[in-house]
Amino acid sequence: MSFIEAKGVGHYYFTPTTATEALEDVSFTIEEGEFISFLGPSGCGKTTMLSILAGLITPTTGQVIIDQQTPEDNSNFIGYMLQQDYLFPWKTIEDNILLGLKLNGRLSEETKITALDFLKQIGLENVEKQNPQQLSGGMRQRVALARTMAVNPKLLLLDEPFSALDYQTKLKLEDLVFDILKAYGKTAVLVTHDIGEAISMSDRIFLFSQRPGRIIQEFKVPDELRNLTPFDVRSKESYNQIFQTIWKELESLEKDT
Ligand SMILES: Nc1ncnc2c1ncn2[C@@H]1O[C@H](COP(=O)(O)OP(=O)(O)OP(=O)(O)O)[C@@H](O)[C@H]1O
Numbered sequence: 001m002s003f004i005e006a007k008g009v010g011h012y013y014f015t016p017t018t019a020t021e022a023l024e025d026v027s028f029t030i031e032e033g034e035f036i037s038f039l040g041p042s043g044c045g046k047t048t049m050l051s052i053l054a055g056l057i058t059p060t061t062g063q064v065i066i067d068q069q070t071p072e073d074n075s076n077f078i079g080y081m082l083q084q085d086y087l088f089p090w091k092t093i094e095d096n097i098l099l100g101l102k103l104n105g106r107l108s109e110e111t112k113i114t115a116l117d118f119l120k121q122i123g124l125e126n127v128e129k130q131n132p133q134q135l136s137g138g139m140r141q142r143v144a145l146a147r148t149m150a151v152n153p154k155l156l157l158l159d160e161p162f163s164a165l166d167y168q169t170k171l172k173l174e175d176l177v178f179d180i181l182k183a184y185g186k187t188a189v190l191v192t193h194d195i196g197e198a199i200s201m202s203d204r205i206f207l208f209s210q211r212p213g214r215i216i217q218e219f220k221v222p223d224e225l226r227n228l229t230p231f232d233v234r235s236k237e238s239y240n241q242i243f244q245t246i247w248k249e250l251e252s253l254e255k256d257t
């Protein structure tokens, strides 16, 4: 059995007068330690699929199994990182980082030391007592990464975590997140609009159709790219080839509307 199995997942959002079909018959498997990206047109249901993996919403049809359990049963072991860092401005960096552990009832001297050591590992020293407003956007996203990793998640869900950053900071953070996830052997699903980011970070890329989102194609990133850091991937010839292929697919999807 695969680490993650999604079978026939469909989802409708209902309001008193409307029903919006966000996803239709989405099935996939993900192995432990894999890095997967979701690419697709705006509004095609990518965030909805992440929320289903996170156990935040229950799909209208189909099911998801993570590590042989439901997403709800795993919810303390799933880390979610978003475009905005959602750090609490009135709490120190340390309190922000330890919050998840506190909420899960897993805060101990040991988990605290590990979480604060992690901050140093990602190049943030002496910021524990500061507030988020005192840090740059890139530093804040690193704090968000530390907060996500603090609960030692089995699965990381990354919803456009780099898209609000300037280009240089974004490239540096892609490398950092890639190195950390590989070092810890984490399984991750990234939603992005950036084809280059998807290719440079992932093992496989799932391309979603227009809403209602279905997976219409899966791209396997060539082996010679998968072990390089995202920055180095971008300078390879095979990167350009797969970029062109995915670009054309996305373009033809957008023409269909
Ligand atoms: N809470 C909600 N209530 C009603 N409709 C919703 C809700 N959340 C999302 N939708 C609708 O469901 C569809 C899919 O939304 P979703 O946010 O999953 O797309 P997305 O692929 O993440 O888009 P983007 O790339 O713009 O972030 C959209 O049409 C959206 O308007």
Ligand SMILES: [Mg+2]
Pocket: 046, 047, 048, 191
């Ligand atoms: Mg989204």
